Amino acid sequence: MSAVAEERNTRAPWALTGPALMLFVGVLLVPLAMTVMLSFHDWGQYKGIEPVFILKNWKEIATDPYYAEMFWRTFRIAILTTLLTALLGAPEAYILNRMSGRWKSFFLLVILGPLLISVVARTLGWALLFGGNNGLVNKLLMSAGAIRFPIPFMFTETGMVVALAHVMMPFMVLSVWAALQRLDPQIENAAMSLGAGPLTIIRRIIMPQIMPGVLSGAIIVFSLSASAFATPAIIGGRRLKVAATLAYDEFLNTLNWPLGAAVATLLLVALVLIVVGSNALIERRYAEVFR
Amino acid sequence: MSRNGPLALIFHTIFVIVMVAPILVVCLVAFTPEGFLSLPTNGFSLRWFRTIAQYPEFIHAFWVSLGLGALSSFVALLFAVPAALAIARYRFRGRDALAALFLSPLMIPHVVLGIAFLRFFTSAGLGGSFAALIIAHVIIVFPFALRLTLAAATGMDRTVEMAAVSLGAGGWTLFRRVTLPLILPGVISGWALAFIQSFDDLTMTVFLAAPGTETLPVRMFLYIQDNIDPLVTSVSACVIAVTMTALILLDRFYGLDRVLAGKGDTGR
Numbered sequence: 001m002s003a004v005a006e007e008r009n010t011r012a013p014w015a016l017t018g019p020a021l022m023l024f025v026g027v028l029l030v031p032l033a034m035t036v037m038l039s040f041h042d043w044g045q046y047k048g049i050e051p052v053f054i055l056k057n058w059k060e061i062a063t064d065p066y067y068a069e070m071f072w073r074t075f076r077i078a079i080l081t082t083l084l085t086a087l088l089g090a091p092e093a094y095i096l097n098r099m100s101g102r103w104k105s106f107f108l109l110v111i112l113g114p115l116l117i118s119v120v121a122r123t124l125g126w127a128l129l130f131g132g133n134n135g136l137v138n139k140l141l142m143s144a145g146a147i148r149f150p151i152p153f154m155f156t157e158t159g160m161v162v163a164l165a166h167v168m169m170p171f172m173v174l175s176v177w178a179a180l181q182r183l184d185p186q187i188e189n190a191a192m193s194l195g196a197g198p199l200t201i202i203r204r205i206i207m208p209q210i211m212p213g214v215l216s217g218a219i220i221v222f223s224l225s226a227s228a229f230a231t232p233a234i235i236g237g238r239r240l241k242v243a244a245t246l247a248y249d250e251f252l253n254t255l256n257w258p259l260g261a262a263v264a265t266l267l268l269v270a271l272v273l274i275v276v277g278s279n280a281l282i283e284r285r286y287a288e289v290f291r
Numbered sequence: 292m293s294r295n296g297p298l299a300l301i302f303h304t305i306f307v308i309v310m311v312a313p314i315l316v317v318c319l320v321a322f323t324p325e326g327f328l329s330l331p332t333n334g335f336s337l338r339w340f341r342t343i344a345q346y347p348e349f350i351h352a353f354w355v356s357l358g359l360g361a362l363s364s365f366v367a368l369l370f371a372v373p374a375a376l377a378i379a380r381y382r383f384r385g386r387d388a389l390a391a392l393f394l395s396p397l398m399i400p401h402v403v404l405g406i407a408f409l410r411f412f413t414s415a416g417l418g419g420s421f422a423a424l425i426i427a428h429v430i431i432v433f434p435f436a437l438r439l440t441l442a443a444a445t446g447m448d449r450t451v452e453m454a455a456v457s458l459g460a461g462g463w464t465l466f467r468r469v470t471l472p473l474i475l476p477g478v479i480s481g482w483a484l485a486f487i488q489s490f491d492d493l494t495m496t497v498f499l500a501a502p503g504t505e506t507l508p509v510r511m512f513l514y515i516q517d518n519i520d521p522l523v524t525s526v527s528a529c530v531i532a533v534t535m536t537a538l539i540l541l542d543r544f545y546g547l548d549r550v551l552a553g554k555g556d557t558g559r
Contacts, residue, residue: 016377017389020370024392028430031411038410092306095299111310117534118491120508121527125313127519128320227400229494234515244402268403
């Protein structure tokens with residue numbers, strides 16, 4: 001059996017992928033379809049879930065301003081987190097890339113390592129640092145003269161954005177880092193030899209080339225922030241709800257599963273549309289970079 | 292190669308401090324000798340690590356997490372290795388769609404997956420069971436297992452296989468004696484990365500876990516929701532230690548930059 005013959009064999013790949021395919025259809029696609037169905041079912045305090053087809057939950061989400069406010073808060077937090085990671089992560093990736101070998105891999109490990117450390121532990125760290133109005137962060141900022149009065153971080157959107165940005169930062173650094181690896185360092189030298197200053201080089205040479213990296217990092221950070229659960233739940237507390245924590249409440253506290261399923265379905269559809277749409281936009285805009 | 296200026300280095304220093312600070316502060320507070328949240332300024336103490344022993348639910352949750360991570364990553368590999376070999380070697384109709392399907396758990400928010408699995412397993416009569424947790428975790432760690440195995444299978448030298456075939460090896464022998472040893476570093480790294488993902492998952496598991504099958508992140512989360520005290524920092528310090536061990540293993544076997552660089556591409 002030669003390699004060529006092996007590649008012409010049409011049954012073998014399906015035999016090899018078959019078990020995984022069945023697993024994914026049976027335990028991923030079916031449950032997802034069931035969730036979408038669930039969002040059309042009725043629910044009552046005493047009667048429980050009734051398997052009928054109605055638009056009650058969707059009407060409630062569309063008309064009750066509580067849900068509009070909650071979704072707007074979710075996306076506002078995600079957008080601010082994305083901006084913060086881009087503004088800080090892109091320069092850091094650039095600085096990292098200019099370091100010499102040993103330091104470069106050491107700091108890359110320090111910055112990317114947290115990606116694999118429990119989100120609960122990382123968010124707990126921020127809860128400790130924020131710790132009420134006289135937490136470490138506020139003490140530091142006040143003694144540095146940056147602020148006059150303590151900023152409330154716990155149970156606020158500010159705190160959520162700071163902690164989320166920390167959780168998501170490795171994704172942005174990684175994405176810009178990957179873009180920097182494709183960059184030809186000779187272009188920078190050529191610009192310098194033609195008399196461009198460091199700022200001009202960054203603005204005219206580096207920025208346009210790493211922009212696709214920043215944007216694809218932004219998509220990852222945005223979609224993960226918009227669906228984040230642990231950080232908003234711990235920093236935001238019980239009252240400041242985002243989509244994921246609201247769905248959790250509907251499922252495990254109120255027990256209104258159909259409404260929770262509708263919130264989750266809407267979140268999924270919104271995210272898929274945003275991610276697919278912006279991916280297409282980026283690829284069209286920067287087609288020459290991806291070639 | 293141009294060097295970073297002083298301004299860049301100041302930015303870099305602050306950046307690294309901020310990245311490390313939350314993790315460091317958790318580990319430091321864990322060693323406090325006081326009965327309340329504080330940095331250990333009056334010497335280090337292990338009292339809060341000893342306190343963990345008085346909370347059997349944390350110990351139990353730790354074993355659940357460990358068993359769940361190890362088992363679900365192993366099962367995921369049983370499905371992922373053949374799938375990776377097929378995707379790496381054959382050009383067949385539907386190949387791209389299959390690969391996209393297998394990587395899709397990365398794109399679907401874990402809160403949606405948690406809800407879908409809760410609905411599914413409850414109607415299947417498996418709600419809150421360990422079996423349901425295993426199956427759900429197999430799905431969420433599958434992309435990581437597949438990705439690293441796929442990288443190993445794509446980069447493999449096929450001539451060794453051909454030599455084995457010419458010497459009469461075939462089927463199972465060929466896989467067990469030639470192919471598997473060649474892709475083993477990728478498979479082991481895939482297992483380790485999958486283990487970490489399973490071990491750390493909160494968002495999906497919080498929907499599925501019942502008393503008795505609560506994993507450590509779920510237990511910690513429920514505890515933090517009530518109050519934050521030094522106990523939960525010492526538990527977190529233990530979790531960080533486990534993850535660090537897996538990280539170092541991963542770095543030795545495979546190179547952490549390769550693992551993470553592969554992970555970063557997933558959003559595209």
